[in-house]
Each structure stands twice: as structure tokens, then as C-alpha cells.
Amino acid sequence: MVRQKILTFVYAVFCILLAGNGEAFVPQTxxxxxxxxxxxxxxxxxxxxxxxxxxxVSGKEAGPETTTExxxxxxxxxxxxxxxLVYLFxxxxxxxxxxxxxxxxxxxxxxxxxxxxxxxxxxxxxxxVDFYTDPLLYRDHESLLxxxxxxxxxxxxxxFKRLDNKICYFIGPSLNQNxxxxxWIEKTTLFPVRYVIEKDGWKVAxxxxxxxxxxxxxxxxxxxIFVDNQVFAKIDVxxxxxxxxxxxxxxxxxxIQGQYPAGTRTQEKGAKVPGRFDELDTQIExxxxxxx
Numbered sequence: 186m187v188r189q190k191i192l193t194f195v196y197a198v199f200c201i202l203l204a205g206n207g208e209a210f211v212p213q214t215x216x217x218x219x220x221x222x223x224x225x226x227x228x229x230x231x232x233x234x235x236x237x238x239x240x241x242v243s244g245k246e247a248g249p250e251t252t253t254e255x256x257x258x259x260x261x262x263x264x265x266x267x268x269x270l271v272y273l274f275x276x277x278x279x280x281x282x283x284x285x286x287x288x289x290x291x292x293x294x295x296x297x298x299x300x301x302x303x304x305x306x307x308x309x310x311x312x313x314v315d316f317y318t319d320p321l322l323y324r325d326h327e328s329l330l331x332x333x334x335x336x337x338x339x340x341x342x343x344x345f346k347r348l349d350n351k352i353c354y355f356i357g358p359s360l361n362q363n364x365x366x367x368x369w370i371e372k373t374t375l376f377p378v379r380y381v382i383e384k385d386g387w388k389v390a391x392x393x394x395x396x397x398x399x400x401x402x403x404x405x406x407x408x409x410i411f412v413d414n415q416v417f418a419k420i421d422v423x424x425x426x427x428x429x430x431x432x433x434x435x436x437x438x439x440x441i442q443g444q445y446p447a448g449t450r451t452q453e454k455g456a457k458v459p460g461r462f463d464e465l466d467t468q469i470e471x472x473x474x475x476x477x
Contacts, residue, residue, distance in 0.1 A: 211343055211344070211345070211354075212343060212354070213343065214330065214340045214341070214342070214343055214356055215326055215327075215330060217343055217354055217356065217370060218326035218329050218330055218356075219326040220375055221320075221326075221370050221375050221376075221377060222324045222325055222326055222329065223375075224374070224375040224376065224403065225324065225375075225376065225377075225396075225402065225403040225404075226324070226401045226402045226403065227274045227275065227324035227325065227402075228274065228400070228402050228427045228429075229273075229274065229427070229428075229429035230271070230272055230273045230274060230427070230428050230429040230430075230431055231270075231271075231272040231274075231402065231404070231425060231426070231427055231428065232269065232270070232271055232272075232425065232426055232428050233269070233270040233271075233272070233404065233422055233424070233425040234267075234268075234269055234270075234422070234423045234424045234425070235267075235268050235269075235270065235420050235421060235422045235423060236265055236266070236267055236268065236420070236421050236423065237265070237266050237268050237282075237418055237419075237420050238263040238264070238265045238418060238419045238420075238421075239263065239264050239265075239266070239417070239418045240262075240263060240264075240416065240417050240418065241262050241263065241264040263419075266282050266283070266284045267282070267283045267284070268280060268281065268282050268283070268420075269281045269283070270318075271431060271435065272321070272322060273429075273431050273435075273436060274322075274324055275323070275324065275325055275328060276293075276294065276295045276296075276322065276323065276328060277292075277293070277294045277295065277436040278292070278293045278294070278318055278322050278436075279291070279292045279293075279435050279436060280292075280315075288302065288303055288304070289301065289302040289303075291308075291315070292435070292436055292438055292441060293311065293318070293322070294436045294437070294438050296335075297438040297439075298310060298311045298438070299438045299441050299442055300312075301441065301445050302448075304445060304446075305445055305446055305447065305448040306441075306442060306445050306446065306447045306448060307448045309442075313382065313384040313385055313387045313389045313412075314389055314410055314412070314417060314418065316336055316380070316382050316384065316389065316391070317380065317391040317408055317410060317420075319332050319333070319336060319380065320368065320377040320380060320393070321404065321405075333356065333368060336366075336382045336384065337366055337382060337383055337384065338356065338357055338366055338367050338368065338382070339356075339357055339358045339366070339367065340356055340357075342356075342359060343355065343356055344359050345372075346369065348369050348371075348378060348379055351371055351372075351373075351378070352371075352372045352373075353369040353370055353371050353372060353378065353379070354369070354370045354371075354372055355367055355368070355369055355370075356368045356370070357381075364381065364388065364390070364414070365381065366381050366382055366383050366388075367380075367381060368380050374396070376393065376396050376403065376405075377393055378392065378393050378394070379391070379392055379393070380393075387412060387413070388412070388413055388414075389410065389411065389412055389417075390410070390411040390414075391408060391409070391410055391411075392408065392409040392411070393405035393407075393408055394406070394407040394408070394409070395407045397425075399425060399426060399427060400427055402427060404422065404425045405422070406421070406422045407419070407420065407421060407422070408420040408422075
């Protein structure tokens, strides 16, 4: 009887100490982001070669004039494009897409943004599906914290969450919902593994997998983009390498705006430009209709 009481007491003390340690070692958001960026490191610059497979939706919906004909359901296929990313840390980024039918690049530079397609400026606003670069580009904790706030993430607290049987630090609301906006950072590796935002009426989630290292810098080799819980795009990194000495003009948003004329239809007006590849962001509208 006495032995049982002693064991019960020891177990209770152990549980109390364990709980106390768990609370004590939950870092605050700035400290956690600092730990994360120290893990993945920040070189002077980096070049990434990847393929992006984007869900393409085609087909027509039945209108009033075609009520006597069977409804045609949209068809889906994955469209693959080659993409070259250039990172100039801190805070400068460029993406060039290569295709027989597509000529497109966009630049993000110290909170400025411009997207050019077919020789015209088509947007000065970052697409929701392109926010996946946030944890990869902003590799100092102050700028990343600022970017998370701009993306609508509640950065006031950090809690524990389980994701794919892994324990993660979660920066976001304390509500126990896997689809909450926020950033998941795996506890043991300190890699960002999931990032969810709500922007322009869309809920977009990014999953980062298969982190690999070049020198002391880490980068995910697979990224999956979800829109409203459905796979929208898959990114496979073929190679990444450390580089520096990029021409400043590559990231000069003001120079690019002066070099290319403005399109007659822009993303801000919510219109599509017919006759060419949808700009990943406008493609979301057709994608959502497929699952409604």
C-alpha cells in the first residue's frame, strides 16, 4: 500500500515536471523564427531549377442557349512548365517560366512586386499561390515575421500541433484546427513544413517536403500547393545551387515597369487575358468551379 502511494506520488511529480518543461520550452514567435532561419541558413544568393505542374481546367458549362444539349463537364490535366528561381538575400526574388507557349516572369523586391507576361506588365500584386516562397526568401526573423503579418497570420503565440504524425511548432491562432492560417515548423528539424494563408477570398496551403542541403543551406525539393483543400500544383526541384553577383537590374521593379508597357487588363481588375496561359492566379477561379 505504501509502495503504491510512493509510485503514485512519483508519477504525479513526473507529470507536473514534464508539463512544466513543455511550457518552459515553447519559444516565442521571434525566437522560433530565429531558430528556423539559423537552421536553413542564408547564403548570399541561390538559383533553383524546378518544374511546376499546374492543374489546368478546360471545358464549357451549359448556358441558357444550350439547355437541350448535355452539359459538358470541365476536363482537368496537369500542365508542366520549367521554372528558374533566383534568390538574392535578403528580400529579392525572381521567377522566370520557360515554355513553347508561355513567356512570363515576376519579381518580388523588398515588398514591391511586378509580373510580366507576353511582354506586358499584367500585375503589381502577388498571387495567393505564389506566397509559397515566403519562408524560403525571408531568411531573417524580422523580415519573415513582417511577411507573415502581411499574409494575415496571427503571430502572437506559438503552440504545439501534430502534422503527419510529427510534432510541430505552430505560429497562428490557438484554435485546434489544421486548416488555421499559420506556419508549421517541425520540432525536431526546425524545417518549415506547412504554411496556410487566406488571401483575396482563397485559402491556400503549401507543404514543404524532402529538405536537402547544399553546403550549409537547406531547401525543400518538393512543394505541393493546395487551394481549398484540393491539389492545385506540384513543384519538383531539379537542382539548387549557391550563387552571387547577380545584376541589380534583374530585381529592379521600377526599371521593369518602365521597360514593359502596362497590360490593358490586370489582375487588380479581376479580368482574364484570353488567348494565352492563365497566370496561375486567374486559373484558380476555374479550379474552384471544378469542385463546387
